[in-house]
Amino acid sequence: MTRERLAVVSGGGTGIGRAIAARLAGDGYRVAILGRRAAVLEEAGAAIERGAGPGAVVPVAGDLADPAAVEQVAARIAELGPVDVLVNNAGAIITPPQDGSLAALAASWRRDLDTNLLTAVLLTTALQGALRRPGGRLVVISSAAAQRGGAGPHSAGSYAAAKAALHGWAFGLARQLGPDGITVNVLAPGYVVDTEIFGADWSEEFHARKVADTLVGRAGTPADVAEAVAYIASPAAGYLTGQVIGLNGGAVLGR
Numbered sequence: 001m002t003r004e005r006l007a008v009v010s011g012g013g014t015g016i017g018r019a020i021a022a023r024l025a026g027d028g029y030r031v032a033i034l035g036r037r038a039a040v041l042e043e044a045g046a047a048i049e050r051g052a053g054p055g056a057v058v059p060v061a062g063d064l065a066d067p068a069a070v071e072q073v074a075a076r077i078a079e080l081g082p083v084d085v086l087v088n089n090a091g092a093i094i095t096p097p098q099d100g101s102l103a104a105l106a107a108s109w110r111r112d113l114d115t116n117l118l119t120a121v122l123l124t125t126a127l128q129g130a131l132r133r134p135g136g137r138l139v140v141i142s143s144a145a146a147q148r149g150g151a152g153p154h155s156a157g158s159y160a161a162a163k164a165a166l167h168g169w170a171f172g173l174a175r176q177l178g179p180d181g182i183t184v185n186v187l188a189p190g191y192v193v194d195t196e197i198f199g200a201d202w203s204e205e206f207h208a209r210k211v212a213d214t215l216v217g218r219a220g221t222p223a224d225v226a227e228a229v230a231y232i233a234s235p236a237a238g239y240l241t242g243q244v245i246g247l248n249g250g251a252v253l254g255r
């Protein structure tokens with residue numbers, strides 16, 4: 001298969017990003033998957049290609065919070081051609097500091113902003129000139145935490161704040177890039193299982209509480225998110241821009 005369209009998925013080696021990459025590869029895109037761990041990307045790429053066929057995936061390793069690394073990643077992507085779809089999915093929940101010091105709190109917030117906000121800002125800025133005009137699609141993966149607040153044992157609120165900051169940034173980009181025929185949308189998932197994000201903080205009790213929050217009585221899956229991204233990325237979604245789209249089983253209503 002000749003793959004003429006290019007998609008870039010940050011955090012494409014695991015969880016939600018991997019499902020998005022697999023879905024877009026299945027839809028005929030050549031997909032560059034990004035993340036810090038080269039071995040994870042290689043393994044994911046091989047697995048996706050077993051389903052989608054050879055040449056579907058290009059793993060590109062680098063820390064997207066590091067400007068110099070992002071320049072290298074963007075240079076590699078530029079060799080692949082214009083970017084039809086950019087999915088800013090990389091992110092993580094940073095464990096809040098326990099010692100109560102403001103210095104530790106500041107370091108933790110900066111790490112959260114680096115991981116969840118700067119990764120998207122740097123990558124998008126580096127690739128902005130390479131986005132297909134017209135027809136490019138920019139998707140930003142936020143979180144229901146941005147809409148409902150996220151303070152608690154798993155977050156000092158910095159995760160919710162970093163994700164919410166993506167929204168205002170994305171609205172400005174939508175205004176800026178709309179005249180070029182590029183759409184910009186934010187997808188805000190609720191609780192999604194089968195990812196690495198909760199790590200050791202995951203428990204049956206946590207899971208039950210999250211499922212109980214939904215109206216449909218189940219957790220989201222990476223495939224749920226991939227399906228929504230596939231629509232937003234499609235030519236059919238050309239009139240959808242500048243939106244925050246909740247995907248949360250009804251855990252957050254109407255925002």
Ligand SMILES: NC(=O)c1ccc[n+]([C@@H]2O[C@H](COP(=O)([O-])OP(=O)(O)OC[C@H]3O[C@@H](n4cnc5c(N)ncnc54)[C@H](OP(=O)(O)O)[C@@H]3O)[C@@H](O)[C@H]2O)c1
Nearest residue numbers: 011014015016035036037064090091143191192195196197
């Ligand atoms: N799971 C949920 O319930 C949920 C709900 C709402 C929103 N989200 C959001 O969905 C996105 C994907 O999360 P997930 O649940 O699929 O978790 P995940 O499996 O931990 O995926 C996060 C990905 O981001 C990559 N990443 C993190 N920091 C990076 C950096 N500095 N540079 C490059 N890549 C980086 C990680 O790869 P490396 O570690 O190899 O770099 C990993 O592949 C995140 O933005 C998350 O906030 C998740």
